[in-house]
Amino acid sequence: MSMTIATPVAAAEKPRRRARKNRQLQGLLYIAPAVILVTIFFVIPVLFTVWMSFHNWPLLGQPSWIGLGNYTRMFSDTRFAAALSFTAYYTVIATIAIFALAFPLALFVQNERRGVSAYRTIFFMPVVVGLATASLLWVWLANVDSGLFSPILRMFGVTGRSANLLATFNNAFPTIIVMVVWKIVGFTMIILLTGLQSIPSDLIEAARIDGAGRWQRFRFLTLPLMRRTLALALILSVTGSVLAFDQFYIMTSGGPQNRMISVVYYIFNQSFVSFQLGYGSALSIVLLGILVALSVVQLWLLRVGDDK
Amino acid sequence: MTNATGMALRQVRKSYGATNVVHGIDLDVAAGEFVVFVGPSGCGKSTLLRMIAGLEEVTDGEISIGGRDVTDLDPSQRGIAMVFQSYALYPHMSVRDNLGFGLKMANTPKAEIETRVTAAAKILKIEPLLERRPGQLSGGQRQRVAIGRAIVRKPDVFLFDEPLSNLDAELRVSMRIEIARLHKELGNTMIYVTHDQTEAMTLADKIVVLRDGRIEQVGTPREVYEHPDNIFVAGFIGSPKMNFLAGVAANDGFDLAGKTFPLGYSLAEPGTPVTVGIRPEHIEVGPSGAATFSVEVDFSEYLGGTQYLYATLADGQSLVIEHRENTEILGDGSITVSCDPGRIEVFSATGRRMRR
Structure with a gap:
């Protein structure tokens, strides 16, 4: 029996090209919803913000083109500089605090021990509370008379009379840091946990046979093998901290002596309190640039990408 | 109690909660011996190896290496090195760093690490690969690196x-x-763990056949193959599998498929049911051997050098015959086959081998 392949080459070419075109159209169709959403809710607003940032743009009335005026104004804006430096300070402290707690927690809930899923749930629980809700809750907890912390501190004789935790910068800042750590640490813990669990157990065993102690295994195996996870957790944490707003707005309204005005809070003030929408837009674009730069630096520092 | 650089297990047990997985293993390993643990999956061979390595806690019993009790020592202090099935190479380190990692952990001087790594690389012919990462190596190369990492540690036991x-x-x-x-x-x-009997037979000085956390037999490959202690070992070692036929003990031999086969000695009280084990390769086509019987060939497989004949005895029991002669046996026919009674193993109802 013989088999013949009868389709001439030329005739086969056309349908194939059409099929490829079809497949490409299909692909476009699949990503279209995402493209539309990103365009409407990200690309267009960003472009519009850029456009606004070149204007003196009041809430009512006619915007007027001032070119780079809003951008040059920033350099002499001492309040913006203060907001930047406070945000940087907050980001460093919050990130260190979150990681300092999230890593031990991740290591703790990684091992299969009795009740481990209960621990994971408990540590993760605050994450599902909204940041604004959590801030309100902590405003109450930190209340001088009807709260939780002040009466406890007084009961144990730490403070003579009820202390107002949110009254001075030196008390309010740690309180907010503790609140943020309580709120965020479970999330960072889960991310780190996925990284820890992706390390094959026989690698750890090989290192044990090679004589690496607990700390050396962490230093030479766990940390390098978790680079991608660390990068993700770090970028999420830093981005979140740089964009901090709710807690300062709700808990201290910008803090004692306006010392807790973060960048986003300052942008909010400029745009929706002073109604300088053009200047607010320019500040937003600069903040976006800062975040992109920070993320690029972090990715580069953790060498994500050249994993071979 | 133990030999100089060998290894000894004394009543080693392992249990996870109430589940016992290793039941009191006693084993002596002489210095320089190649011992293979073989058995079906779940027989406890890997657990036993991991207990020797110190990766798995010993529930009860004692492990000694070179006369030194290591039962509760850290893996790194036992004088062992291990090669894992998954290679377990550190993916973020070069081959050189992989090989030298153990020495680095032991604070060995840089120059000595260098010489020992180079020496191991030379033995395994992986010198050109030293600067590469494990991800850039083929499976075989990774395996060499894993073995190299073991060699570099200069262990007493691999x-x-x-x-x-x-x-x-x-x-x-x-x-x-x-x-x-x-x-x-x-x-x-x-010490080498495998479920592959070819690896076990070819590599071992001593085979340890395990089943359900117990040692079924310890012996040289030849002993295990030619004189299996029980029906499990007989069936596990050898390919194709040994034929097991239901027979009955008789005077000076046994009855099988309506025929009496003389062995020259009595197995048991005549009438006692026994299992007769004959390896496919020990059955010859033609009436030359002492014990002859006729079989019906159902079908055959031709493998080049040999031909497997799938046949049935007169009473319907099936039988595999390995036929090495160059004459083709066609299926669908009755043939006479024979076998040397000395190569027939007979097992009692409990599975133990019966000998005079």
């Missing part, structure tokens, strides 16, 4: 946990030969 299972068939054969060569060259004690 432990291999199914090291060839992840390799393709061709590579498996060449790495098997490589490991045998390595054993000859280094002369270390080696």
Whole structure:
């Protein structure tokens, strides 16, 4: 029996090209919803913000083109500089605090021990509370008379009379840091946990046979093998901290002596309190640039990408 | 209590909660011996190896290496090195750093690490790969690096946990030969876990057949093959599998398929049911041997050098015959086959081998 392949080459070419075109159209169709959403809710607003940032743009009335005026104004804006430096300070402290707690927690809930899923749930629980809700809750907890912390501190004789935790910068800042750590640490813990669990157990065993102690295994195996996870957790944490707003707005309204005005809070003030929408837009674009730069630096520092 | 550089297990047990997985293993391993733990999956062979390595806690009993009780020592202090099935190479380090990691952990001087790594790389012919990462190596090369990492540690005992299972068939054969060569060259004690009986037979000085956490038999490959202690070992070692036929003890032999086969000695009270074990390769086509019987060939497989005949006895029991002669046996026919009574094993109802 013989088999013949009868389709001439030329005739086969056309349908194939059409099929490829079809497949490409299909692909476009699949990503279209995402493209539309990103365009409407990200690309267009960003472009519009850029456009606004070149204007003196009041809430009512006619915007007027001032070119780079809003951008040059920033350099002499001492309040913006203060907001930047406070945000940087907050980001460093919050990130260190979150990681300092999230890593031990991740290591703790990684091992299969009795009740481990209960621990994971408990540590993760605050994450599902909204940041604004959590801030309100902590405003109450930190209340001088009807709260939780002040009466406890007084009961144990730490403070003579009820202390107002949110009254001075030196008390309010740690309180907010503790609140943020309580709120965020479970999330960072889960991310780190996925990284820890992706390390094959026989690698750890090989290192044990090679004589690496607990700390050396962490230093030479766990940390390098978790680079991608660390990068993700770090970028999420830093981005979140740089964009901090709710807690300062709700808990201290910008803090004692306006010392807790973060960048986003300052942008909010400029745009929706002073109604300088053009200047607010320019500040937003600069903040976006800062975040992109920070993320690029972090990715580069953790060498994500050249994993071979 | 123990020999100088060998190893000994005394009543070693392992249980997870109420589940016992290793039941009191006693085993002596002489210095320089190549011991293979073989058994079906779940027999406890890997657990036993991991207990020797110190990766798994010993529930009860004692493990000693070179006369030193290591039962509760850290893996790194036992004088062992292990090669894992998955290779377990550190993916973010170069081959050189992988090989030297253990020495670095032991604070060995840089120059000595360098010489020992180079020496190990030379033995395994992986010198050109030293600067590469494990991800850039083929399976066989990774296996060499894993073995190299073990060599560099200069251990008293090498432990291999199914090291060839992840390799393709061709590579498996060449790495098997490589490991045998390595054993000859280094002369270390080696413990090797596998479920592959070919690896067990070819590599071992001593085979330990395990089942359900117990040792079924310990012996040289020849002993285990030619004189299996019980029906499990007889069935596990040898390919194709030994034929097991239901028979009955008779005076000076046994009855099988309506015929009496003389063995020259009495197995048991005549009439006692026995299992007769005959290896396919010990059955010859033609009436030359002492014990002859006729079988019906159902179908056959031609494998080049040999031909497997799937046949049935007069009473319907099936039988595999390995036919090595160059004359083709066509299916669908009755033939006479024979076998040397000395190669027939007879097992009691409990599975123990019966001998005079």
